[in-house]
Amino acid sequence: MQEKKKIPKSVASRLSLYLREISRLEDEGGDKVSSVELGELTGLTDAQVRKDLSYFGQFGTSGSGYEILKLKNILRDLLGKDNIWHIVLIGAGNIGSALLRYPGFKNQGFIIKEAFDIDQKKIGKCYGEVTVKDVRQINDIEKDRSIKIAIITVPVDSAQDVAEEVTRYGIICILNFSPVILKVDEGVTVRNIDLSNELENFSFILTSAKG
Amino acid sequence: MQEKKKIPKSVASRLSLYLREISRLEDEGGDKVSSVELGELTGLTDAQVRKDLSYFGQFGTSGSGYEILKLKNILRDLLGKDNIWHIVLIGAGNIGSALLRYPGFKNQGFIIKEAFDIDQKKIGKCYGEVTVKDVRQINDIEKDRSIKIAIITVPVDSAQDVAEEVTRYGIICILNFSPVILKVDEGVTVRNIDLSNELENFSFILTSAKG
DNA sequence: CACTGTGAACCCGTTCACAGCA
DNA sequence: TGCTGTGAACGGGTTCACAGTG
Numbered sequence: 395m396q397e398k399k400k401i402p403k404s405v406a407s408r409l410s411l412y413l414r415e416i417s418r419l420e421d422e423g424g425d426k427v428s429s430v431e432l433g434e435l436t437g438l439t440d441a442q443v444r445k446d447l448s449y450f451g452q453f454g455t456s457g458s459g460y461e462i463l464k465l466k467n468i469l470r471d472l473l474g475k476d477n478i479w480h481i482v483l484i485g486a487g488n489i490g491s492a493l494l495r496y497p498g499f500k501n502q503g504f505i506i507k508e509a510f511d512i513d514q515k516k517i518g519k520c521y522g523e524v525t526v527k528d529v530r531q532i533n534d535i536e537k538d539r540s541i542k543i544a545i546i547t548v549p550v551d552s553a554q555d556v557a558e559e560v561t562r563y564g565i566i567c568i569l570n571f572s573p574v575i576l577k578v579d580e581g582v583t584v585r586n587i588d589l590s591n592e593l594e595n596f597s598f599i600l601t602s603a604k605g
Numbered sequence: 606m607q608e609k610k611k612i613p614k615s616v617a618s619r620l621s622l623y624l625r626e627i628s629r630l631e632d633e634g635g636d637k638v639s640s641v642e643l644g645e646l647t648g649l650t651d652a653q654v655r656k657d658l659s660y661f662g663q664f665g666t667s668g669s670g671y672e673i674l675k676l677k678n679i680l681r682d683l684l685g686k687d688n689i690w691h692i693v694l695i696g697a698g699n700i701g702s703a704l705l706r707y708p709g710f711k712n713q714g715f716i717i718k719e720a721f722d723i724d725q726k727k728i729g730k731c732y733g734e735v736t737v738k739d740v741r742q743i744n745d746i747e748k749d750r751s752i753k754i755a756i757i758t759v760p761v762d763s764a765q766d767v768a769e770e771v772t773r774y775g776i777i778c779i780l781n782f783s784p785v786i787l788k789v790d791e792g793v794t795v796r797n798i799d800l801s802n803e804l805e806n807f808s809f810i811l812t813s814a815k816g
Numbered sequence: 817c818a819c820t821g822t823g824a825a826c827c828c829g830t831t832c833a834c835a836g837c838a
Numbered sequence: 839t840g841c842t843g844t845g846a847a848c849g850g851g852t853t854c855a856c857a858g859t860g
Contacts, residue, residue, distance in 0.1 A: 474812030492703035601685030
């Protein structure tokens with residue numbers, strides 16, 4: 395009945411998944427979707443889809459499903475898809491420079507606005523509209539208060555230092571590729587992408603399967 | 606009391622985290638560690654550390670903690686760190702080629718043995734010891750039964766096809782970078798790394814913070 | 817009749833709290 | 839005394855099952 399309960403983290407992290415599949419359906423010319431269908435597309439159960447969607451109001455139609463356009467707009471709204479988000483990237487190595495070159499972000503409203511590295515060989519390199527600067531100038535980002543997101547792709551030893559620095563300069567969301575748990579102030583959100591961890595998980599699975 | 610209960614997924618995914626911190630402690634010359642210390646290093650509670658470790662036998666010493674060397678060996682063992690794992694990578698684009706160039710995997714025992722792409726411009730390119738082959742030859746991997754892990758870094762539309770193909774050829778672990786839920790046979794493990802999803806999560810946080 | 821919306825039941829992982837041990 | 843090992847309590851998220859609705 396109530397308009398909006400607080401959306402739990404678990405639900406929030408599925409929002410973009412829903413939006414993605416909804417958008418695909420829209421592209422294919424659909425206009426309604428049931429919780430069962432959406433469940434199949436997202437790999438979730440129908441009950442979960444319904445419960446998730448119920449967190450932000452009820453707009454399904456009994457007997458026919460959800461209106462795709464309506465649902466899409468609500469999800470876009472929640473996810474702030476009409477905004478453009480500015481990002482700073484620190485560490486223009488292998489992964490870092492791949493992200494700088496990656497065109498997908500821009501289409502999604504994410505723009506890497508600044509990039510830094512400590513290595514003279516990398517400083518000055520240009521990727522699209524971004525030129526890699528000396529990390530000693532990182533406090534430049536303080537001037538640009540629109541930058542709230544940092545991507546950290548530096549070696550593990552410097553990651554904590556970098557995290558502390560960028561949070562001092564207004565960053566409140568960090569996507570961390572270094573295999574280390576960052577300690578950050580309250581109010582800062584960190585998400586980790588740990589390739590080695592993922593692979594070692596496989597290693598564990600494969601090892602115990604042999605067992 | 607019992608030697609080994611089955612290790613839950615949640616615990617398994619922290620194993621490499623423990624090993625990492627334990628190894629660091631060892632490098633620093635430590636020889637014992639308490640659950641409290643290890644908890645601080647890993648960002649977990651001490652209770653959780655103890656419970657996790659208790660899943661694979663008891664080897665802590667009351668009053669003094671865990672022997673680092675012993676713990677390390679057990680973790681290495683569980684994670685199969687003495688093995689070398691072979692990997693096939695499909696999609697030598699931005700991210701894919703960054704992974705091909707990334708030296709960290711090899712040190713950890715993960716070797717990208719084969720790489721494929723559909724794009725003539727990428728086929729034939731050489732990264733270290735790996736040369737990118739035409740994806741039409743992907744059934745080559747069937748001969749090499751040592752390859753159990755695939756990294757999929759292809760555009761979203763081809764990801765499902767690629768997944769089906771590689772699982773036909775003996776792959777049972779997939780690290781998927783495409784923003785799509787892969788449908789795979791029972792017994793195949795998929796882990797997703799979804800950059801856009803992570804960023805959209807930030808977008809959600811930043812949007813709702815503005816409230 | 818098909819499908820939504822949602823309390824209730826369930827499940828599983830985390831945390832608590834303390835007995836047991838060196 | 840300090841720290842482990844672990845049952846018990848807790849909590850959040852998922853699933854169930856069904857009443858309600860167009």
